[in-house]
């Protein structure tokens with residue numbers, strides 16, 4: 274990825290924390306937000322979910338994790354969120370330990386495969402949940418909720434219950450719930466997998482717009498080659514048994530992307546390249562034949 278495509282976070286020069294988080298390292302590269310170094314994850318039943326995973330995610334990147342079922346995408350994403358322990362290896366957040374997460378400019382949010390909304394609560398109450406957990410209230414809190422609902426296109430649906438929303442709208446509410454925390458890093462675990470293609474394409478466009486507008490860094494798990502290529506500045510391909518990273522492909526095309534990109538020869542070329550990488554990765558994960 275070229276640095277020209279990265280939307281750096283805006284720092285206030287008098288804020289020393291922000292200055293310390295400044296956008297580029299001494300080589301002019303956007304600074305790492307996440308560094309996964311030599312991570313192995315073995316579950317209690319002996320499954321080697323990750324073997325020797327090394328991955329650096331830099332500020333402003335949109336990185337997709339793609340790979341066959343069981344290759345460890347969700348395990349890696351959960352470890353990146355601090356939701357799962359590593360067996361060995363290290364994970365750095367903003368070049369430091371997990372304890373910096375939550376500081377100014379270092380907030381992360383997780384969007385799950387399902388919208389995971391509280392069915393008995395109205396949309397506004399669902400979106401408010403993370404702020405309630407932080408005991409936030411008042412006009413500023415209401416403004417954050419209004420902004421998030423507006424940004425995901427759910428203005429006017431405050432009082433609806435989740436069951437009254439389509440699947441796409443439920444995912445929008447889930448994204449709004451992540452947004453009210455004003456994250457810098459968004460981890461998304463196959464959020465649109467259950468949606469029809471039209472809704473998925475629309476949400477892809479909306480997430481890309483929000484990513485650019487807010488200067489987020491996004492790590493996005495998907496099974497779809499097309500979705501990965503459309504959205505990402507980089508596609509990381511994984512193989513199974515054991516789960517590992519086997520390819521890292523830059524999608525060297527400008528943002529914003531739109532319907533024209535979906536039908537371009539460049540898009541088709543990247544889809545072919547990523548599909549071939551996925552085929553190789555899938556072949557690596559096949560159980561070995563037992564020789565007589």
Ligand SMILES: Nc1ncnc2c1ncn2[C@@H]1O[C@H](COP(=O)(O)OP(=O)(O)OP(=O)(O)O)[C@@H](O)[C@H]1O
Nearest residue numbers: 316317318320322341342343344345346347348349
């Ligand atoms: N809690 C667990 N205990 C034991 N094994 C687990 C656990 N969670 C995941 N696994 C195993 O670890 C491997 C990686 O799982 P993971 O869910 O990370 O893969 P994935 O690439 O996200 O799969 P999918 O695309 O199907 O969601 C799989 O073999 C899975 O069965």
